Amino acid sequence: MANKTQPTDHSPNQFLESLENPAQKVxxxxxxxxxxxxxxxxxxMWGEAIVGFGRYHYRYASGREGDWMLTGFSPRKGSLSVYVMPGFECYQQELKQLGPMKTGKxxxxxxxxxxxxxxxxxxxxADSVSKMRAKSEAGSA
Structure with a gap:
């Protein structure tokens, strides 16, 4: 079973131009x-509201596999969501220096x-993209 969010042929620039909040657009x-x-x-564009960059293939032990972006972002109503695919366990020190934010998986x-x-x-x-590229090349993404 692959991800339901897939790349589209929609224009990222048109999507960003459609944002109503001027500060969020910047x-x-x-x-x-x-x-x-x-x-x-x-x-x-990945789906309707995610701007993604690059791609890697993943395969889990469960048999689930698919393609996903190396990194990306989505301007949501309350905040910007920035996709850091390896997660945040290895970035604890950097997160302390980053400033106000929240994390999910x-x-x-x-x-x-x-x-x-x-x-x-x-x-x-940059570090997360490097990690995902190395994982993908090793076949263990």
Whole structure:
């Protein structure tokens, strides 16, 4: 069984232009540029509201497998969701330096980029992309 959220042919730029909150639109453009630079990949819409970059294939012991983005973000109503696929266990020190945020399993929730240290965010994203690429190449994503 694969993910129900799949890449689409919708335009990430049109999606970002449709955002109603001007500050969120600016933050989304900053993340778009940062993630493109880090991954060297173009932005692709995953589903209706996730802007993703790159791709890796995963296969679990249960037999479930599919493709997912290396990193991405989604401008949600209350915050920006930034996807850090390896999770946050190895980023505890960086999270202390980042600024106000919350975490989920692989999501970093940030209200405004102006509240956090962008250099720390860039490090976390770049390192997570590197880890996911290495895992994917080893066949254990």
């Amino acid at each position: 933050d989304a453009r900053i993340l778009l540029e940062m993630m493109q630079r880090i991954t060297g990949e173009p932005a692709i 692989s999501c970093l929730y940030i209200k405004r980029l102006s509240d956090i240290d962008l250099d720390v965010l860039e490090y976390i994203i």
